[in-house]
Amino acid sequence: MDYIELHKQYKQNSLFGRHITLQDIEPIFMKFSANIIGNSVLGKPIYQFTVGNGATKVFMWSQMHGNESTTTKALFDFLNLIDSNEELGKRLIKDFTLCFLPMVNPDGAELYTRENANKFDLNRDSIDLSQPESQLLRKVFDEFKPDFCFNLHDQRTIFGAGSSGLPATVSFLAPSYNEQRDVNAVRAKAMQVIVGMNKELQKYIPGQVALFDDSFNPNCIGDQFTLQGVPTILFEAGHYTNDYYREYTRKIIFIALISGLLNINEIDIVDGNNADYFEITKNNIVFYDFLYKNVKINYDSKEIITNFAAQYKEELIDGKLQLNAYIVEIGELKGKFGHYQYNAHKMHYEDNSGNCPKLDQKANFTLGKVIRFENGIKL
Template identity: 50%
Template sequence: MIAYSLFKEISLSGRYISMDLLNVSCFSKLNAPIVQIGKSVDGEIIKAFSIGRGATKVLMWSQMHGNESTTTKAVWDMVNFLGTQDELALAILEQCTLMIVPMLNPDGAKAYTRVNSNQIDLNRDAKERSQPESQALRQLFQNFKPHFCFNLHDQRTLFSAGNVAKPATVSFLSPASNKERDLTSNREVAMQVIVAMNNKLQELIPGQVGRYDDGFNDNCVGDAFQMAGVPTILFEAGHYPKDYQREKTREYIFYALVEALTTIANNTFPNYSTSDYFKIPENEKLFFDIIVDNANSVNPNIEIGHRIGIRYKEVLEDGTILFKPEIAEIGLLTEYFGHGTWDCSDSEENLPAEIMDLVLTVS
């Protein structure tokens, strides 16, 4: 087992990761040539770099959505590992050439928004490529001619790994390349690599790996690259219990990245069955951040037996992400789970003031 703590990039932590931070903490010490692939709407340079010398080319990009930073942290952890003399790291770089874009949407990262400065979701701009960031990625794709693509994202805390009380800490998808969602050869290859990653993660977080919805959308970059015949894998970094800063999740993304690259470098993905891909449970939206029980004991406006489902809104303030609770739903909510639960009838358990204030506002 790789000693992850030896490779964790300690300069990166928490949820707010900006290009300014990467420039100071990561790019400045990178032992590889940095290339400018384009500029953002606000004129920020979009940077990429290549490591390895192998014949198999892997393109990966992170923070296409500016507020999805977990995979960016994991990518730098991976780069640290690949910069060592570890036999596995050396084997990967001998067989593979990696092209890495750690932050595709620097404007969105700075503002901590999903969209870019033109309020466009870059992952819905694959056809028109109306945005400079979209154009930069597509040009890189065409020039680099990858054999594999890794599309790196975060997903919300509401996802469960199937109909169980386990969060989807990591989710994967081999995107469809047509409305029929046919199993094309390149889609099957992506599925096989995902099975390899899932097998590894089941040893670490059993039951906490999900399969993302494969509804086809040719405006999505992953679907578009799959349409172009390149095996493409969507990575979704999700919630691990009590890990709202996603420091544990980044570790599991790190292990997944290394496992995927190992499988590709060793050309062992044909050993895995696509049928096992479909055994990974589909994501379901069954979690609230907090469920409040017996709220009628403090607020008679709430029906007896009804529960309050609360989800956090992530807000950027002074360079820090704050998690502000909001009521998402009130009802029986018997089919839902909470990352945390509070019982208003328990005199020994006091709700945090901000949660109690929300409960009391229900009319």
């Protein structure tokens, strides 16, 4: 099956980029039988909709962190598929009952923050349930009684697939249910679905699938739902080369959603070989957005050759999301990679504030007096 072509056909073109808000998705709800189940801290509606009549129930939610929107885009692409006359869509709603909360944190989405309006990380509120959004998510879980959960997130550009020099475009996790990170039947089911998704995704992003850290934290929603006896899979949408809008990653998540559901039905998930899961490369913090090597600088009245790195900050300015590059690290940077790398070949660094890179300084500088960089990029 040509999943890329399938995505092109069912992509929700009205959703683009990183700053996806309730205002962007509300018009799309007109196509679906969506219900308002409650409100956020600031009174924004939180929507739920359920489709399908299959025996296996799967609960999916996205944007519990407001600035993590890639999976929300992919969810609506997926919904267009299952709302169509496509045979695959018909098969999925025949085999599954699917419940969606496509934007758990609409206040954070508007402000482009990880936290909700009370500055609380909803993914650390699974025991206390102190926030209205957390309470609604748990209420749907308790009432829907899913057989599987898909917990949909984004991860930062800093993550690579091991030390391969490739970005972790998608990371998965079968969350732990205890401190020892033991594998019981519940966790094993999630593992085997991930193994199946990884096999499919290797066709599109070879070497760029990783495993997220499985340290146990019962305050995290995935760990808590696994502890409650429901196989839960964490999806982390990451970086693909030159894809800062996460439009290619969106396609990969779309493929993963379909593949994950198909694997629930097709894989012998109870008796599967969990070794295949643990062989998947681990997430590793090895990337910067920009890495500049062999740069000559004046340091402590001496000329030295060094490296430095810059990282984008996602800043909402006048309601518009901007990616602004700031210097974040200076030194050897051994074992580190840049999504954009530049070898200065010992050219001299100059800027407007002392001719030496400084932490938290905008990445605007010149190399060799003639090569100009603005916002990290060579002009």
